[in-house]
Amino acid sequence: MTGLNRRNLLASGAAALGGAGVGWGTRGLRGDHDGNGTNSASGTEPASTEPAADVVTGGDTIDFHGVHQAGIDTAAQAHLSLVGLDLLEGGGGEELGRMMRLLSDDASRFTSGRGALADTEPELAESPARLTVTFGFGPRVLRMLRPAYDPGLQELPAFPLDRLDPAWGQTDVVLQVCTDDPMTLSHVRRMLLKDAAPFATVRWVQDGFRRARGTEAAGTTMRNLMGQVDGTVNLPADDHADLLWSTGRASGFDGGTFMVVRRIEMDLVDWDRTDRVAREFSVGRKLADGAPLTGSAEHDEPDFEAVDAVGFPVIDPASHVARMRSADPAERFLRRGYNYTTPDGGAGLVFLAFAADVDRQFVPVQQRMDELDLLNEWVTTIGSAVYAVPPACVEGDFVGREMLGLPSPTTSGGDA
Amino acid sequence: MTGLNRRNLLASGAAALGGAGVGWGTRGLRGDHDGNGTNSASGTEPASTEPAADVVTGGDTIDFHGVHQAGIDTAAQAHLSLVGLDLLEGGGGEELGRMMRLLSDDASRFTSGRGALADTEPELAESPARLTVTFGFGPRVLRMLRPAYDPGLQELPAFPLDRLDPAWGQTDVVLQVCTDDPMTLSHVRRMLLKDAAPFATVRWVQDGFRRARGTEAAGTTMRNLMGQVDGTVNLPADDHADLLWSTGRASGFDGGTFMVVRRIEMDLVDWDRTDRVAREFSVGRKLADGAPLTGSAEHDEPDFEAVDAVGFPVIDPASHVARMRSADPAERFLRRGYNYTTPDGGAGLVFLAFAADVDRQFVPVQQRMDELDLLNEWVTTIGSAVYAVPPACVEGDFVGREMLGLPSPTTSGGDA
Numbered sequence: 001m002t003g004l005n006r007r008n009l010l011a012s013g014a015a016a017l018g019g020a021g022v023g024w025g026t027r028g029l030r031g032d033h034d035g036n037g038t039n040s041a042s043g044t045e046p047a048s049t050e051p052a053a054d055v056v057t058g059g060d061t062i063d064f065h066g067v068h069q070a071g072i073d074t075a076a077q078a079h080l081s082l083v084g085l086d087l088l089e090g091g092g093g094e095e096l097g098r099m100m101r102l103l104s105d106d107a108s109r110f111t112s113g114r115g116a117l118a119d120t121e122p123e124l125a126e127s128p129a130r131l132t133v134t135f136g137f138g139p140r141v142l143r144m145l146r147p148a149y150d151p152g153l154q155e156l157p158a159f160p161l162d163r164l165d166p167a168w169g170q171t172d173v174v175l176q177v178c179t180d181d182p183m184t185l186s187h188v189r190r191m192l193l194k195d196a197a198p199f200a201t202v203r204w205v206q207d208g209f210r211r212a213r214g215t216e217a218a219g220t221t222m223r224n225l226m227g228q229v230d231g232t233v234n235l236p237a238d239d240h241a242d243l244l245w246s247t248g249r250a251s252g253f254d255g256g257t258f259m260v261v262r263r264i265e266m267d268l269v270d271w272d273r274t275d276r277v278a279r280e281f282s283v284g285r286k287l288a289d290g291a292p293l294t295g296s297a298e299h300d301e302p303d304f305e306a307v308d309a310v311g312f313p314v315i316d317p318a319s320h321v322a323r324m325r326s327a328d329p330a331e332r333f334l335r336r337g338y339n340y341t342t343p344d345g346g347a348g349l350v351f352l353a354f355a356a357d358v359d360r361q362f363v364p365v366q367q368r369m370d371e372l373d374l375l376n377e378w379v380t381t382i383g384s385a386v387y388a389v390p391p392a393c394v395e396g397d398f399v400g401r402e403m404l405g406l407p408s409p410t411t412s413g414g415d416a
Numbered sequence: 417m418t419g420l421n422r423r424n425l426l427a428s429g430a431a432a433l434g435g436a437g438v439g440w441g442t443r444g445l446r447g448d449h450d451g452n453g454t455n456s457a458s459g460t461e462p463a464s465t466e467p468a469a470d471v472v473t474g475g476d477t478i479d480f481h482g483v484h485q486a487g488i489d490t491a492a493q494a495h496l497s498l499v500g501l502d503l504l505e506g507g508g509g510e511e512l513g514r515m516m517r518l519l520s521d522d523a524s525r526f527t528s529g530r531g532a533l534a535d536t537e538p539e540l541a542e543s544p545a546r547l548t549v550t551f552g553f554g555p556r557v558l559r560m561l562r563p564a565y566d567p568g569l570q571e572l573p574a575f576p577l578d579r580l581d582p583a584w585g586q587t588d589v590v591l592q593v594c595t596d597d598p599m600t601l602s603h604v605r606r607m608l609l610k611d612a613a614p615f616a617t618v619r620w621v622q623d624g625f626r627r628a629r630g631t632e633a634a635g636t637t638m639r640n641l642m643g644q645v646d647g648t649v650n651l652p653a654d655d656h657a658d659l660l661w662s663t664g665r666a667s668g669f670d671g672g673t674f675m676v677v678r679r680i681e682m683d684l685v686d687w688d689r690t691d692r693v694a695r696e697f698s699v700g701r702k703l704a705d706g707a708p709l710t711g712s713a714e715h716d717e718p719d720f721e722a723v724d725a726v727g728f729p730v731i732d733p734a735s736h737v738a739r740m741r742s743a744d745p746a747e748r749f750l751r752r753g754y755n756y757t758t759p760d761g762g763a764g765l766v767f768l769a770f771a772a773d774v775d776r777q778f779v780p781v782q783q784r785m786d787e788l789d790l791l792n793e794w795v796t797t798i799g800s801a802v803y804a805v806p807p808a809c810v811e812g813d814f815v816g817r818e819m820l821g822l823p824s825p826t827t828s829g830g831d832a
Contacts, residue, residue: 058631120688121643182625209598215474215543227537272536
């Protein structure tokens with residue numbers, strides 16, 4: 001696969017380029033770009049304001065077609081809706097193919113700002129706002145359709161600390177819908193699920209969010225809901241296509257990858273009782289800017305040899321940053337997680353990782369965390385799944401066709 | 417009350433200024449402002465992009481203090497979290513005062529980009545993104561604390577078509593948290609509810625969304641999830657302070673207003689079965705741009721006298737636009753609703769209206785809708801509440817103190 005576009009991978013790994021603290025203190029950077037001084041920092045006048053005359057970005061598009069599926073090395077949009085689907089009882093390749101043909105056509109239209117063929121509210125589709133729709137397939141689908149085909153998709157091994165709830169478990173198909181606009185998200189999800197309804201049922205929907213587009217400077221590493229800068233070490237910006245995209249492993253899978261979904265619940269009530277020193281000790285990074293405890297900026301290399309005045313390591317070997325670090329450069333993957341909250345006050349992270357080889361790149365890291373990580377006191381994985389994410393399709397084709405061994409689309413077959 | 421700022425009211429009623437269709441076709445308007453051509457409309461190259469180098473707006477603030485509470489005539493932010501609280505059994509004025517002192521201090525800090533006094537993740541508070549926190553009080557609170565005080569707060573009359581679920585009913589206190597950033601929303605809500613916990617329980621949380629900031633041109637009227645342009649007729653831009661803000665009605669309430677909350681469920685499954693002609697007939701407006709069926713642009717005045725070739729009215733008298741229209745200019749209010757979805761695929765509108773006199777301005781309109789409106793086929797109100805929204809407080813004071821007849825804050829009293 002030579003389709004790697006260095007700038008694109010760089011974009012998704014932009015964390016590696018954003019300076020620590022760039023996202024903060026932006027008030028100082030912000031010019032009076034609306035030209036009418038609507039933003040009063042203080043004062044006794046009613047301060048209600050109209051928003052600044054922003055650049056309109058709803059029309060920004062990300063191409064659905066290409067070499068790889070979009071939504072992987074795409075700089076993360078503000079909103080996620082991840083939907084786990086199970087094929088209806090008795091459904092096989094033909095049904096799956098019809099569903100994927102419909103959904104691929106929908107996605108192709110939506111991502112370019114057009115309504116679906118059978119769209120009942122096409123006006124809601126006119127602002128894609130960097131919409132991407134990414135499809136993945138669970139192990140059962142490949143076992144059922146192509147038992148001899150092995151692109152490298154295996155269920156994750158058991159991790160003893162997991163407390164898995166089947167309600168968030170492995171499904172046959174996953175749809176990852178991401179966009180900067182929440183209206184677009186809700187409309188696109190609704191239309192996709194209408195078209196999927198004759199073929200599959202929804203097991204779960206995992207919605208998530210990051211900072212809105214424009215809140216922070218592009219490239220600022222996100223924080224999770226524990227307040228930590230989360231994702232500083234991500235797949236580096238260049239020369240690591242081999243860690244992200246599959247090559248030569250199976251026919252029809254070149255340019256594909258694998259998606260790991262882990263739903264990680266946070267115990268914020270207990271976290272709140274933990275003082276900042278203990279928090280930073282557990283993470284191994286400073287909360288203020290994400291700098292390692294041995295450094296002064298987010299992207300400084302942690303110094304695991306450094307000791308304090310009485311000889312203890314500054315970064316505890318059981319801290320998250322120490323446990324996640326590997327001497328093996330292959331133990332890396334692209335992280336693209338989203339925060340979530342629940343109506344009852346719960347919170348957590350929809351951890352999403354993409355890797356060309358899950359067993360080689362992701363599993364050892366997760367095993368180390370499972371064995372020992374001070375952060376485990378406050379985080380529990382309650383859902384887990386893994387999907388084969390085939391390459392993109394060309395226009396008129398559908399995602400996964402080659403991988404699933406299905407025939408080319410014909411002119412027959414209906415829309416929902 | 418002379419504090420009305422014409423530009424501000426204009427901002428919230430900005431719908432009246434936005435041209436029809438301004439929000440669409442923005443791709444044409446959008447310059448290549450990122451300077452690197454990342455947005456490919458089509459093509460075979462992988463189109464993953466980094467976001468444009470937007471103006472950073474997370475630092476934009478709206479003053480919590482002033483004459484009126486913010487979040488009313490503030491141009492609607494992208495995200496809403498509306499929280500209904502009930503005071504704990506036995507809680508009276510003293511407890512409510514302590515809670516409001518804490519929450520007002522929190523809100524004052526959060527809206528200026530600072531963490532709360534007891535904030536456990538203050539870094540998450542550093543991008544207010546036009547955050548507003550607005551407080552209202554239900555009828556029971558005034559009856560309990562000041563039975564003789566009458567700013568004009570009454571429960572709404574019964575509307576026969578309502579199918580009210582007490583789970584979404586009247587509460588003692590409401591917090592309206594709005595911001596353009598979903599991370600800020602979740603953090604601020606969590607911290608406010610932590611500080612409220614010793615005094616009150618959460619009855620409901622109603623989250624909602626509009627277009628993200630920047631998706632459309634400022635002033636574009638929002639669409640609801642039925643795809644309709646929703647909110648074209650809003651409180652006009654000038655000379656209607658009397659319809660929004662209370663004056664001379666009760667001591668400590670000048671500059672206050674009332675908030676009506678109606679949770680309106682939409683039957684999108686049935687709506688989807690309805691063709692566009694029938695939809696437009698029911699609404700009385702065109703779906704494409706919100707123009708009345710007798711006009712060509714969103715803000716054209718509907719012509720209720722116009723008839724078609726066979727003599728039938730072009731805008732049916734039972735259509736939504738006809739039923740909502742009143743010859744009485746006092747039957748208007750400021751609408752500030754948000755769309756909602758539920759995990760099971762449900763959808764609707766958190767309808768929020770602000771008016772100086774609910775009985776005079778809102779109730780007749782709602783009664784007309786209840787009596788007859790073709791849209792009722794698809795919408796059902798399942799929650800309803802009304803709140804007195806006092807004026808803003810000055811720095812160091814707390815919202816509602818005068819209205820609730822509570823003593824000035826002293827230096828005693830603790831933080832949560």
